[in-house]
Amino acid sequence: MGSRHSRFFHAFSAGLAACLFAAPVLFFAHLLVARDSKGDLPYKFFPNDFGPPSVDVSHYPPEIKNDYRLFLRKCSVCHTVARPLNAQFLQLNKEQVEKLQRKHPNLAQTSLDIVMPDPEAWARIIKRMAAKPGASISPEEGKKILKFLVYDSKVRKTGKNLRKWETQRRKLLARFKRLYPKMYNFLQDIGEL
Ligand code: HEC
Known part of the structure; x- marks a missing residue:
């Protein structure tokens, strides 16, 4: 009985210590994010954040599978x-x-929020992310991550998978608009949707 009680107390004080530690960390993290936003909203989040957080790479070439693992590690920090x-x-x-x-004239010209084809699309994003404070992505690692993202988007957003992608993304955008109309309009205003 007594030991159960002390175990509870131990867990409680560990929890308390974690909260005391986390509070200032969260506070400073909030400031970091806040500095990144351009408008009156405290920080940005995207419809994408509410979609699946992984992809089935079981049919991808072995090299791309390795690049995927690197991508998971490096691009999940922030x-x-x-x-x-x-x-x-x-x-x-x-x-x-x-x-x-x-x-697909309609898709490519009027629905850039569904698919945005561009010869530099991922290269630009990776460059921008690697330059952010707190990122540790070497140029070599950037190239590998780029290989994965180029391959993966081609598989999932073109050919016979394009319609499936379109349906999934339209749902994501509609749900986001319904749940977070203010952020949705903000992202549209600054040209990020
Ligand atoms: C150091 C923190 C950090 C790391 C590491 C990071 N990101 Fe980001 N990412 C951000 C922040 C902050 C934003 C929102 C501000 C912006 O768009 O620049 C963002 C936004 C994005 C967006 C949305 C951009 C848009 O315009 O729609 C994508 C896509 C993205 N990141 C991909 C990646 C990829 C791929 C990696 C790995 C190569 C990565 N991020 C690593 C901080 C990070």
């Missing part, structure tokens, strides 16, 4: 990997972009 995995970005070369636009 937000979950749901943010890149559910994003509209699709990096294709110029001919591939033109081909996609010819095949």
Whole structure:
């Protein structure tokens, strides 16, 4: 009886210590994030954050599977990997972009929030993320992460999977708009949706 009580007390004081430690950490983390936002909202979050936080890579080539593991480690430090995995970005070369636009004129021209094909799409994002304070992504690691993101978005956002992707992303956007209309409008205003 007595030992159960002291075990409870031990767990309680460990919890209390964790809270005391976490409070200032969370406070400073909040300031860091706040500095990143451009408007009156305290911090940004994205519809992508509410989508699946992993992808089935069982049919991907072994090398891409390794790049995926690196991506999981490096790109989950400040937000979950749901943010890149559910994003509209699709990096294709110029001919591939033109081909996609010819095949799906509506999707590629009017629904950039569903799929945004661009020859530099992921390269730009990775460069921007690697430059943020707190990121530790070497140029070599950046290249591997880029290989995974280019491969993965091509598999999931083109060809026979394009419609499936479109349905999934439209649902994500609609739900976000319903739950967080203020953030939705804010992201649209600053051109990030
Ligand atoms: C040091 C913290 C940090 C790390 C590490 C990080 N991110 Fe981010 N990421 C952010 C912040 C903050 C934002 C929101 C502000 C912005 O868009 O710059 C963001 C936003 C994003 C967005 C949404 C951008 C948009 O314009 O829609 C994507 C996609 C993204 N990150 C992908 C990644 C990928 C891929 C990696 C790994 C290579 C990564 N992030 C690593 C902090 C980080």
